[in-house]
């Protein structure tokens with residue numbers, strides 16, 4: 001049996017609701033966008049329903065403490081199809097077991113959520129570390145990212161609390177939306193970049209006149225802090241995987 | 255206000271660049287870079303805050319975390335400590351930042367998310383108080399004028415007056431003062447003008463104030479923070495002939511007596527051709543440094559007493575295996591440990607099982623006896639741990655292996671991997 005859902009969190013929770021209504025046995029979750037009907041498997045289209053989703057979420061909230069609700073949410077943000085499947089079965093497992101079942105690390109779904117959440121949290125942490133703002137001519141601090149997972153919702157508070165006295169934008173180029181902080185609140189935004197704007201590096205004319213100077217000082221600092229006699233490239237790359245170098249001011253030539 | 259305006263004052267930019275290069279270079283041998291333990295919130299809508307766990311914003315090419323802008327206010331110094339690049343007799347370029355320059359750099363680096371904060375130290379110019387006053391001024395400007403709530407790690411200058419040190423503690427998150435050499439004898443050898451007592455006095459003074467402020471806070475609500483991230487110290491390893499036992503016993507005593515948050519071990523990088531020191535070009539003892547950190551972790555997070563790991567029979571750590579494995583092999587009478595029965599403390603002592611895995615094991619086993627495949631999924635390094643454990647489906651073992659045999663098995667299994675990853679370190683020994 002295949003359940004087809006729209007990929008949203010309420011959609012996934014609705015799928016759980018529908019399963020308990022029907023108890024059809026083992027079910028494979030599939031995204032509307034990838035499902036291709038064939039004659040052999042039975043498909044059921046889940047119609048996302050806020051009320052049903054809320055009831056399932058409320059049920060989870062009763063059974064799970066904050067840390068596990070967070071793991072659940074992080075796993076969802078991984079956007080990995082297998083992760084959706086585990087979330088679906090994890091939820092059923094939690095509802096069908098005695099309280100405390102989430103501590104059963106011997107269970108595949110429990111373990112899977114712990115793992116997905118860990119990867120997502122790691123990337124969240126990396127974004128908090130590796131994002132580099134550039135100051136534009138109008139005083140805005142801008143950073144563009146393209147993370148593996150959809151981590152913007154997870155990093156929003158961190159940047160809001162930390163950079164409370166400057167306006168900033170963090171833009172996810174892959175998912176085509178960003179966060180904009182206007183000194184009061186954080187909003188989601190989408191930007192229509194005109195064709196001639198380099199999104200990663202909004203052209204230098206848009207930059208604050210001192211931006212380049214601080215970038216140079218920071219690169220200098222990065223070089224000075226290194227102790228050549230201790231060089232350890234392996235360790236370096238383990239901590240800063242190459243795919244993140246594009247973010248890092250200190251890793252740019254010059 | 256502006257420190258420099260690019261188009262009009264390129265000269266001053268070059269000068270700042272030069273200063274930063276000199277004063278960052280001179281500061282880098284202090285290996286502590288942690289930005290952890292802070293809890294300052296951004297309550298005044300200013301800039302910055304700090305997290306209990308801290309953030310590494312990048313890593314140097316030698317693999318060390320960069321979280322703080324680590325600089326000296328100046329590398330002018332009236333002392334002549336042999337192990338230090340800033341020593342009076344060393345022929346290096348000297349420079350000094352102004353207070354405003356440090357403030358400006360910190361703010362601008364912080365705003366771009368380059369750093370978690372500032373680590374400010376200094377050579378001693380004129381005298382201790384004169385130096386400490388300037389350091390204090392930087393902190394005050396940042397906190398009071400710039401509404402900066404990011405992390406500040408400040409060096410305590412030995413010999414500075416109590417008043418200055420106490421005031422600094424109101425603005426800094428962490429303070430530190432380096433023991434430099436693990437024993438008094440070692441220190442005397444390389445820095446005859448210095449002694450451990452000069453380090454202990456301010457450490458103790460700050461610690462007493464931390465305790466006092468914490469006690470006041472229980473009674474009165476609005477007591478200001480005082481060095482909320484605690485104190486740390488650093489010892490240089492391998493410049494003088496101390497054993498690992500001497501080093502770790504000193505560390506242990508300082509953790510105990512002054513509630514230090516961290517002790518750092520810095521493998522000596524030769525910077526002098528004085529014949530009391532390892533010659534220039536000698537490789538820094540990186541693997542040894544690593545073993546000392548592992549021991550430090552075992553003491554702080556794994557419930558080991560330092561005497562269990564280092565004692566008269568074993569005054570130095572093994573280089574070929576880590577101290578946890580080493581302890582297990584010397585104490586085979588405690589093994590095998592039954593994963594499904596043993597208490598948490600004992601599980602923590604099993605080679606191949608870390609804190610996270612140990613916690614998961616004690617939770618998961620409530621749901622049924624754990625099997626090998628489950629242990630692997632939980633994150634146990636099974637190939638290593640299997641010599642020391644029993645679980646639900648452990649294969650029946652005909653004979654008990656001796657510790658030395660197990661060591662040989664583990665080394666044989668991990669040798670190839672070990673050689674690959676630690677190549678450049680292994681050659682040293």
Ligand code: SF4
Nearest residue numbers: 331333335338341377
């Ligand atoms: S007092 Fe400090 S800066 Fe001066 S030489 Fe000694 S260690 Fe170096």
